[in-house]
Amino acid sequence: MPEDETDHAARTGDAPDTATLLKRNPLQVLVIGAVLAGSAAAFAYVGGFLTPHRLGANHFVDAMETAAGGPHAGFRRAHAKGICIAGHFVGTPQGRGLSTAAVFAGGQVSVSGRFAEAAPDPFAKDSSEAVRSMALRLQPAGAPEWRMAINDTPGLHVSTPQAFYENVVASTPDPATGKPDPAKMQAYLAKHPETVAFLARMKARQLASGFAEDSYNSVDGFIFVAPNGARRLVRWTMQAEEPFATLPPAVRDAKPANYMFDDLLARVAKGPVKWRMIATLAQPGDPNRAAEVWPADRPHIDMGELIIDRVESEATGNCQDINFDPLVLPPGVAPSDDPIPFARSAVYSVSFRRRTAETKAPSAVANQSAGARP
Ligand code: HEM
Numbered sequence: 249m250p251e252d253e254t255d256h257a258a259r260t261g262d263a264p265d266t267a268t269l270l271k272r273n274p275l276q277v278l279v280i281g282a283v284l285a286g287s288a289a290a291f292a293y294v295g296g297f298l299t300p301h302r303l304g305a306n307h308f309v310d311a312m313e314t315a316a317g318g319p320h321a322g323f324r325r326a327h328a329k330g331i332c333i334a335g336h337f338v339g340t341p342q343g344r345g346l347s348t349a350a351v352f353a354g355g356q357v358s359v360s361g362r363f364a365e366a367a368p369d370p371f372a373k374d375s376s377e378a379v380r381s382m383a384l385r386l387q388p389a390g391a392p393e394w395r396m397a398i399n400d401t402p403g404l405h406v407s408t409p410q411a412f413y414e415n416v417v418a419s420t421p422d423p424a425t426g427k428p429d430p431a432k433m434q435a436y437l438a439k440h441p442e443t444v445a446f447l448a449r450m451k452a453r454q455l456a457s458g459f460a461e462d463s464y465n466s467v468d469g470f471i472f473v474a475p476n477g478a479r480r481l482v483r484w485t486m487q488a489e490e491p492f493a494t495l496p497p498a499v500r501d502a503k504p505a506n507y508m509f510d511d512l513l514a515r516v517a518k519g520p521v522k523w524r525m526i527a528t529l530a531q532p533g534d535p536n537r538a539a540e541v542w543p544a545d546r547p548h549i550d551m552g553e554l555i556i557d558r559v560e561s562e563a564t565g566n567c568q569d570i571n572f573d574p575l576v577l578p579p580g581v582a583p584s585d586d587p588i589p590f591a592r593s594a595v596y597s598v599s600f601r602r603r604t605a606e607t608k609a610p611s612a613v614a615n616q617s618a619g620a621r622p
Pocket residue numbers: 308312323324325326327330362363364381382383397398399404408409412465466467468538570571572588591592595596599600603
């Protein structure tokens with residue numbers, strides 16, 4: 249099968265070249281060009297390409313590997329424990345009114361993706377994990393694809409790549425104690441009140457009992473481009489249709505190591521699981537910073553429904569050798585001036601390149617599948 253530019257990008261981690269992007273959508277390239285030129289220069293600057301002692305994508309991944317006690321060969325440098333999913337998405341008329349992206353056209357759009365836990369340890373016990381994620385590749389027939397990687401957290405703990413990096417460094421265990429240095433963490437928190445606020449939100453929230461009952465947020469801001477050219481700053485949520493449920497900590501701690509994945513396999517064996525994609529529209533003055541949540545009264549638009557009817561272990565599923573780069577965006581969706589997705593795109597491709605060059609041990613959740621035949 250010929251390899252299209254995004255598969256090439258996915259396999260190599262290299263961004264599609266300008267000629268290919270121009271072929272895909274000249275207008276978008278101009279827009280992205282302007283945004284990327286600004287941000288690429290910023291990230292190239294921060295990326296150490298212009299000033300080598302500055303933070304770069306490789307530095308980032310080196311620091312993440314050190315914080316994790318070394319890389320787990322062949323696994324993602326974050327969100328390492330996962331399982332593949334598949335299904336489809338159907339857009340709504342309101343969705344079409346807000347974005348020209350082909351996924352909202354109304355027909356069934358093929359979806360593949362991955363549920364995971366945010367930690368870098370691919371064998372961590374599920375009960376020790378507080379952040380769960382959903383990654384999706386939406387592939388409308390005959391139109392460019394959309395990739396997203398979203399978390400079940402109320403915002404992010406930081407708003408800049410630099411602060412994310414500083415958090416990784418402050419969280420790195422001291423070899424002498426095997427624990428992060430409290431003084432370093434204190435100094436970090438004193439400098440980053442946005443992380444203190446995030447931790448308070450995390451403490452206040454109830455943890456969903458499983459992937460199926462959980463809802464996932466884009467956290468970062470993106471631009472939706474409407475048929476009349478109107479550009480709206482948005483964030484979105486994949487809102488679970490399953491009734492919300494949570495487990496008392498004692499019950500959760502007594503659960504088997506892979507209970508989240510076992511429960512999902514059992515659930516999908518009974519039938520499809522569904523989410524509604526809900527876009528939240530920013531109002532003038534709303535901060536486009538990932539650590540700052542927008543007021544709850546912002547307008548919400550139902551963009552469509554996601555139906556997941558197949559789950560499969562990574563070894564046989566089709567989510568292992570994919571980079572869910574949040575900047576693989578179709579016409580109708582564009583990056584905003586939120587700096588985080590630009591750092592993510594560069595860092596994910598380094599993590600992708602390293603892990604696909606390594607021999608991978610079998611995943612914790614192996615040789616299992618449930619749901620519709622592929
Ligand atoms: C500067 C900020 C961030 C950094 C440095 C970072 C780093 C990483 C890395 C290294 C990976 C593994 C990529 C791979 O090997 O394919 C990853 C995966 C992921 N990240 Fe981030 N991340 C950041 C922010 C975020 C944010 C804001 C979100 C959510 C809104 C997020 C959601 C995810 C998800 C869902 C995955 C797993 C994707 C999959 O299943 O393949 N990350 N991240």
